[in-house]
Amino acid sequence: MTERAYSRADLGGPIPDAHFIAGQWCKSADGRTFETIDPSSEQVLAKVARGNASDIDKAVEAAHRAQRGDWRDVSPAERGRLIFKLADMLEMDAERFALLETLDVGKPVREALGDVRGVCATLRYNAGAADKMEGQTVPLGRDFVDFTMLEPVGITAHIVPWNYPLGMVARSVAPALAAGCTAVIKPAEQSPLTALAFAELCQRAGFPDGVVNVVAGFGEDAGAALVSHPLVRGITFTGSVATGRKIYSGAALGLKPVVLELGGKNPMIVFEDADLERAAFDALDGCFGNSGQVCSSSSRFLLHRSIRDEFLDRLAEGAAKLTVGRGLDNCDLGPLVSQEQYAKVRSYIEEGSRAGAKLRLGGGSPRGLDAGYFVEPTIFDAVDPASALAREEIFGPVAVALSFDAPDEALDMANGLDFGLVAGVYSRDISRALSFARDIEAGSVWINGWFIGGAQAPTGGIKDSGIGRERGLPGIRNYLSTKNIGIRL
Ligand code: NAI
Ligand code: MG
Numbered sequence: 001m002t003e004r005a006y007s008r009a010d011l012g013g014p015i016p017d018a019h020f021i022a023g024q025w026c027k028s029a030d031g032r033t034f035e036t037i038d039p040s041s042e043q044v045l046a047k048v049a050r051g052n053a054s055d056i057d058k059a060v061e062a063a064h065r066a067q068r069g070d071w072r073d074v075s076p077a078e079r080g081r082l083i084f085k086l087a088d089m090l091e092m093d094a095e096r097f098a099l100l101e102t103l104d105v106g107k108p109v110r111e112a113l114g115d116v117r118g119v120c121a122t123l124r125y126n127a128g129a130a131d132k133m134e135g136q137t138v139p140l141g142r143d144f145v146d147f148t149m150l151e152p153v154g155i156t157a158h159i160v161p162w163n164y165p166l167g168m169v170a171r172s173v174a175p176a177l178a179a180g181c182t183a184v185i186k187p188a189e190q191s192p193l194t195a196l197a198f199a200e201l202c203q204r205a206g207f208p209d210g211v212v213n214v215v216a217g218f219g220e221d222a223g224a225a226l227v228s229h230p231l232v233r234g235i236t237f238t239g240s241v242a243t244g245r246k247i248y249s250g251a252a253l254g255l256k257p258v259v260l261e262l263g264g265k266n267p268m269i270v271f272e273d274a275d276l277e278r279a280a281f282d283a284l285d286g287c288f289g290n291s292g293q294v295c296s297s298s299s300r301f302l303l304h305r306s307i308r309d310e311f312l313d314r315l316a317e318g319a320a321k322l323t324v325g326r327g328l329d330n331c332d333l334g335p336l337v338s339q340e341q342y343a344k345v346r347s348y349i350e351e352g353s354r355a356g357a358k359l360r361l362g363g364g365s366p367r368g369l370d371a372g373y374f375v376e377p378t379i380f381d382a383v384d385p386a387s388a389l390a391r392e393e394i395f396g397p398v399a400v401a402l403s404f405d406a407p408d409e410a411l412d413m414a415n416g417l418d419f420g421l422v423a424g425v426y427s428r429d430i431s432r433a434l435s436f437a438r439d440i441e442a443g444s445v446w447i448n449g450w451f452i453g454g455a456q457a458p459t460g461g462i463k464d465s466g467i468g469r470e471r472g473l474p475g476i477r478n479y480l481s482t483k484n485i486g487i488r489l
Pocket of ligand 2: 037105
């Protein structure tokens with residue numbers, strides 16, 4: 001693993017700054033652009049085409065032509081072969097993609113390279129499944145033959161957030177391509193670069209023009225136009241609850257299926273019999289990895305009172321050693337993605353202190369960095385369970401600890417919010433851990449580990465954390481429609 005410091009010159013090529021539609025770079029119809037910035041320096045990286053409804057229309061029309069034309073004739077096995085080739089090409093180009101990501105969102109190059117490896121794994125999983133999605137025969141009796149065929153749903157929209165810009169593109173676009181769909185991607189306005197580079201790579205890998213299109217721009221113009229476009233047949237979104245509600249409403253008008261992943265406030269429950277070294281080690285990455293900008297972060301620690309101090313001491317000891325700085329320098333924590341996100345996280349920290357939570361570590365901005373949206377790893381203890389700090393998604397490097405005495409109390413706290421994405425249980429008593437797994441309201445439950453999963457394991461939320469599942473075979477089924485064929489003999 002490369003651990004050296006990088007500079008922008010290591011990119012070795014231009015920064016993509018135009019939409020990618022029908023196999024070509026193109027400017028916005030109205031010529032508008034927006035600035036994408038490097039959050040570690042607050043400098044403008046590039047002026048990128050800012051799409052609106054007419055650019056979306058052009059991209060959807062390109063996808064429509066591909067869906068009805070060249071792409072329809074590509075067999076499932078051949079689709080798989082193309083996706084495998086794309087993974088190989090991305091692997092060869094990993095450093096360029098990682099540097100684009102680091103420049104655009106600030107994360108350490110080491111993490112960005114890890115993201116690219118994850119994307120290659122996602123591509124390969126879906127590539128291998130492309131020719132294995134099978135229909136069924138249905139027993140109607142002697143006089144009939146009845147069977148189902150799985151067909152691509154058609155043109156799919158992918159509205160993507162900024163915390164794992166390339167990873168979130170691949171999570172939904174890889175299964176859509178495996179299923180035989182076409183894609184129009186709207187990356188987040190904070191992080192358009194790797195999605196644009198990805199679309200061009202698809203074209204070089206041999207996907208027909210129009211199969212993968214990217215329109216850069218903002219949610220309220222490009223994003224909303226994509227959701228409401230009449231030719232779009234399915235929408236996948238990851239982001240905030242508020243935007244998820246808007247997208248779901250827009251999709252309802254067009255009667256379009258959605259997959260929504262809307263974040264969480266995920267409890268990590270640590271019992272008195274847990275392996276504390278393991279739990280604290282996992283917690284460090286769970287709540288400070290990607291500077292806490294992770295939907296499945298371990299953002300809420302529910303600690304048995306008897307081990308609370310030992311757990312928090314261990315966590316604080318590890319967190320105090322984490323370095324904060326530019327992603328190019330491969331520090332442990334990069335900056336937050338934007339001024340807005342920085343202001344949001346700072347206001348939670350200030351409100352937490354005001355509301356009487358005990359600050360165990362951090363809370364400030366690191367010294368010696370005069371620009372950039374940096375926040376120190378921060379740990380709050382004795383947090384009021386009713387406070388915003390304890391209930392809302394912060395999306396920053398802020399650990400929030402609450403204590404419990406009885407297991408029922410832990411379960412009530414775990415289930416007491418409107419979120420239900422992920423929960424974790426640390427205990428050496430497997431029976432207790434599994435009964436918690438049964439009773440916890442979440443799409444995923446992890447036992448004695450955090451961030452368990454990968455391209456194979458379905459993920460998604462219940463309650464306000466979303467609708468539908470991504471990854472695994474269910475992730476491909478999102479992009480397949482069942483057709484029933486009945487024959488009278
Ligand atoms: P957001 O949900 O507004 O943005 C995510 C994506 O949705 C972006 O591509 C954006 O352009 C698009 N979008 C926004 N409004 C839209 C609309 N009306 N129609 C169609 N597309 C639209 O999230 P934002 O404002 O960047 O972050 C706010 C908070 O959301 C964060 O602080 C965090 O708590 C949460 N979040 C959760 C994520 C997750 O992984 N679940 C990822 C990013 C943010
Ligand atoms: Mg940026």
